[in-house]
Amino acid sequence: RHTLELAELVGTRRQLLPVRGATPFVSQPGRIHPFRVGRGPAPLHLLPALLGLDHLDWSTRLGMARAGLAAKLGARLWPERLDRLSASAWLRWHGQGRQSRRGLWEPLGLATLNIPLEQASARMFATVLDRSMFAGRRDITALLPEQLLDDVFVRPALEKVRRQGGEILCSQRVVRLQHNGRRLLAVETADGRRHQAEAFVLAAPWYETARLAGQVAALDSLGRQCARLGYSGIVTVDIWYDRCWLEWSFAGLLHSPLQWVFSHPRQRGLPARVSCVISGAERLLAWPSQRLVAECRAELVRHFPAAAAARVVDSLVTRVPLATIRVTPGSYGNRPGPATALENLYLAGDWTATGLPATMEGAVASGVQAARMLDSRPAGRIAHVA
Ligand SMILES: Cc1cc2nc3c(=O)[nH]c(=O)nc-3n(C[C@H](O)[C@H](O)[C@H](O)COP(=O)(O)OP(=O)(O)OC[C@H]3O[C@@H](n4cnc5c(N)ncnc54)[C@H](O)[C@@H]3O)c2cc1C
Incomplete structure (x- = not known):
C-alpha cells in the first residue's frame, strides 16, 4: 500500500500494471496451478485460488484457509508472542502438514521473507499472509512495472525533490558523523565535504x-542491534535463449530451489531473456556461475518442457550476499524505530521496525515513519533535512 502511495505521489502509479488473469504456479512438468483471485469480499476472494491448488487435497486446502485466518488474528493481536516462534512451528501448531507446507507455504515464505520457514519468525510470516494473501483483492494482485523500477520510483522521486528545492548528491558516501553527543551537527562524505542540516535521516x-553508529558513543546500542540482524542472500540467474518459451510474464515454481521465473518483453531480433530468482x-552463493546456470536450466526444463528445445545464447549470475536482514524468531526486538539517541537523527530502511519483512513495502513504510517523526518534532518545523 505504501509503495502504491509512493507511486501515486511521484506520478507513476499508472506504470504499475496489475497482472491480468491467474498467476501460474508450476509443481512439475505440465502441472500448472493457476492462482486466481476472485471478485468477492475477503476472504471469499481466495476461493478460486484454492480451487487452482489442485495438487493438494481438499482437506489440506481447507486447513490452509483456516491457517490464513489464524495468521490474520495472530499478526494483529499477538505479534510479540508470534515473534518468539518459528514460522514452521507455528504452521505445525495450526495443523499444516507436509503437503501444505511444501505445496505453498514454504515457497511463499522463502520468496517473501528470504529465509526458510524453519528459521523465520512466525510474526513476519503471519504478517505476510495478513497483509497480502488474506487481505483484499487489491493487496494480493501482482503488479508489474512498465519500465525498470528505477524509472518508476527513483528518477521521478529525485525529480520531485529537486522541483521542491532539494539538492541530490549521487555517489557521495557518508563516511563520518560529526556530533556533540546529543545532536548530529554534520555528516562528512568521502570527498571530504561537510554537510550540515537541522535534522538528518539515515537511510x-x-x-x-x-x-556509522560505531563512531558515536550515544549510538552504541544501535550499532549492536544492527550487528545482531544478520543477513541473507539472493541469487538471480539471467538466461538468454534463442526463442521465447515461457508463455507468462512470470510464474512461481513449487518443489524447486527457484521461487520465481520472469520472462522479459522480447525486443525484435534479440534473444529472449528469462530471470530466475x-x-x-546462502548455500548457493558460493557455487560457481556455470553450476548455477546449469542448475537453473535443469530446473526450468523440469518444470517447463518447452525450455528443452531452446538454445542458451548467454547468461549472467548476480549474487547479493547481504540482500536482506534475517527475520528470525526474536529478531524484531533488534529492529529500531525511526528515533535514535541523537535528537535530530532518524532512521529509515527496510530493516527498521516497520512491522513488515525486509521488502520494498517495508522500505517505503520506514520512510513514511521517519517523515512523520520529522513532522512531529517538538522543536517545530524544520527548514533543512539531510
Ligand atoms: C536481488 C534482490 C531482489 C529483491 N526482490 C524484491 C522483491 O521482489 N520485492 C521486494 O519487495 N523486495 C525485494 N528486494 C528487497 C528490496 O530491494 C529492499 O527491501 C529495498 O530495496 C530496501 O530499500 P532501502 O531503501 O531500505 O535500502 P537500499 O535499497 O539498500 O538503499 C540504501 C541506500 O543507501 C546507500 N548507502 C549505503 N551506505 C551509504 C553511505 N555510507 N552513505 C550514503 N549512502 C549510503 C546505498 O547506496 C543505497 O542506495 C530484493 C532485493 C534484492 C537484493
Whole structure:
C-alpha cells in the first residue's frame, strides 16, 4: 500500500500494471496451478485460488484457509508472542502438514521473507499472509512495472525533490558523523565535504548504519542491534535463449530451489531473456556461475518442457550476499524505530521496525515513519533535512 502511495505521489502509479488473469504456479512438468483471485469480499476472494491448488487435497486446502485466518488474528493481536516462534512451528501448531507446507507455504515464505520457514519468525510470516494473501483483492494482485523500477520510483522521486528545492548528491558516501553527543551537527562524505542540516535521516542499510553508529558513543546500542540482524542472500540467474518459451510474464515454481521465473518483453531480433530468482540462497552463493546456470536450466526444463528445445545464447549470475536482514524468531526486538539517541537523527530502511519483512513495502513504510517523526518534532518545523 505504501509503495502504491509512493507511486501515486511521484506520478507513476499508472506504470504499475496489475497482472491480468491467474498467476501460474508450476509443481512439475505440465502441472500448472493457476492462482486466481476472485471478485468477492475477503476472504471469499481466495476461493478460486484454492480451487487452482489442485495438487493438494481438499482437506489440506481447507486447513490452509483456516491457517490464513489464524495468521490474520495472530499478526494483529499477538505479534510479540508470534515473534518468539518459528514460522514452521507455528504452521505445525495450526495443523499444516507436509503437503501444505511444501505445496505453498514454504515457497511463499522463502520468496517473501528470504529465509526458510524453519528459521523465520512466525510474526513476519503471519504478517505476510495478513497483509497480502488474506487481505483484499487489491493487496494480493501482482503488479508489474512498465519500465525498470528505477524509472518508476527513483528518477521521478529525485525529480520531485529537486522541483521542491532539494539538492541530490549521487555517489557521495557518508563516511563520518560529526556530533556533540546529543545532536548530529554534520555528516562528512568521502570527498571530504561537510554537510550540515537541522535534522538528518539515515537511510543506509543496517550493516552501514552499524559502521556509522560505531563512531558515536550515544549510538552504541544501535550499532549492536544492527550487528545482531544478520543477513541473507539472493541469487538471480539471467538466461538468454534463442526463442521465447515461457508463455507468462512470470510464474512461481513449487518443489524447486527457484521461487520465481520472469520472462522479459522480447525486443525484435534479440534473444529472449528469462530471470530466475533464488531467495535465501546462502548455500548457493558460493557455487560457481556455470553450476548455477546449469542448475537453473535443469530446473526450468523440469518444470517447463518447452525450455528443452531452446538454445542458451548467454547468461549472467548476480549474487547479493547481504540482500536482506534475517527475520528470525526474536529478531524484531533488534529492529529500531525511526528515533535514535541523537535528537535530530532518524532512521529509515527496510530493516527498521516497520512491522513488515525486509521488502520494498517495508522500505517505503520506514520512510513514511521517519517523515512523520520529522513532522512531529517538538522543536517545530524544520527548514533543512539531510
Ligand atoms: C536481488 C534482490 C531482489 C529483491 N526482490 C524484491 C522483491 O521482489 N520485492 C521486494 O519487495 N523486495 C525485494 N528486494 C528487497 C528490496 O530491494 C529492499 O527491501 C529495498 O530495496 C530496501 O530499500 P532501502 O531503501 O531500505 O535500502 P537500499 O535499497 O539498500 O538503499 C540504501 C541506500 O543507501 C546507500 N548507502 C549505503 N551506505 C551509504 C553511505 N555510507 N552513505 C550514503 N549512502 C549510503 C546505498 O547506496 C543505497 O542506495 C530484493 C532485493 C534484492 C537484493
